[in-house]
Amino acid sequence: MSESRDIIYIGKKPLMSYVTSALIQLANQPKISIKARGLSIGHAVDVAQIIARKTENAGYAVGNIKIGSEQMQSQDGRSRNVSTIEIEVKRTNS
Amino acid sequence: MSESRDIIYIGKKPLMSYVTSALIQLANQPKISIKARGLSIGHAVDVAQIIARKTENAGYAVGNIKIGSEQMQSQDGRSRNVSTIEIEVKRTNS
Numbered sequence: 473m474s475e476s477r478d479i480i481y482i483g484k485k486p487l488m489s490y491v492t493s494a495l496i497q498l499a500n501q502p503k504i505s506i507k508a509r510g511l512s513i514g515h516a517v518d519v520a521q522i523i524a525r526k527t528e529n530a531g532y533a534v535g536n537i538k539i540g541s542e543q544m545q546s547q548d549g550r551s552r553n554v555s556t557i558e559i560e561v562k563r564t565n566s
Numbered sequence: 567m568s569e570s571r572d573i574i575y576i577g578k579k580p581l582m583s584y585v586t587s588a589l590i591q592l593a594n595q596p597k598i599s600i601k602a603r604g605l606s607i608g609h610a611v612d613v614a615q616i617i618a619r620k621t622e623n624a625g626y627a628v629g630n631i632k633i634g635s636e637q638m639q640s641q642d643g644r645s646r647n648v649s650t651i652e653i654e655v656k657r658t659n660s
Contacts, residue, residue, distance in 0.1 A: 514605055537632070538631070555608065
């Protein structure tokens with residue numbers, strides 16, 4: 473079973489484009505995960521909150537939230553830790 | 567019962583100053599909450615991860631995580647929504 477279509481990775485695109493992608497995926501499956509790392513973590517929270525707020529009655533809600541760290545190689549060859557977040561968004565009636 | 571001493575608000579100071587404050591509070595009580603909003607959300611995750619990673623054996627761990635929104639008045643008088651996060655950090659042996 474492939475899980476990859478259930479995940480939205482937050483990057484540098486405008487917020488609403490992630491909201492749209494997330495809503496399209498939520499039309500097809502009961503839950504998705506919104507993932508981000510580093511400076512995009514705040515945007516992942518924004519996307520989850522926009523979906524939860526705009527569909528309050530419809531409706532989707534925020535589920536489990538996990539945080540973690542990943543080791544990344546920086547350009548000078550040293551490795552450093554980057555924080556990550558994973559926010560579950562799911563149908564409230566499922 | 568006052569809860570206010572259990573909360574660390576993340577602002578614009580260097581990360582490690584929040585890590586220190588959090589560790590001091592955790593020496594006195596079994597759990598604290600790290601709170602942030604807007605652009606500081608990523609830093610709240612960083613602080614929680616640094617504490618969890620550096621005290622892995624000691625040890626503290628990340629507990630519940632909540633996200634939300636707050637209405638704020640911007641300088642032009644319009645109100646807009648700002649995302650918030652609240653990360654619980656607690657003793658693993660409690």
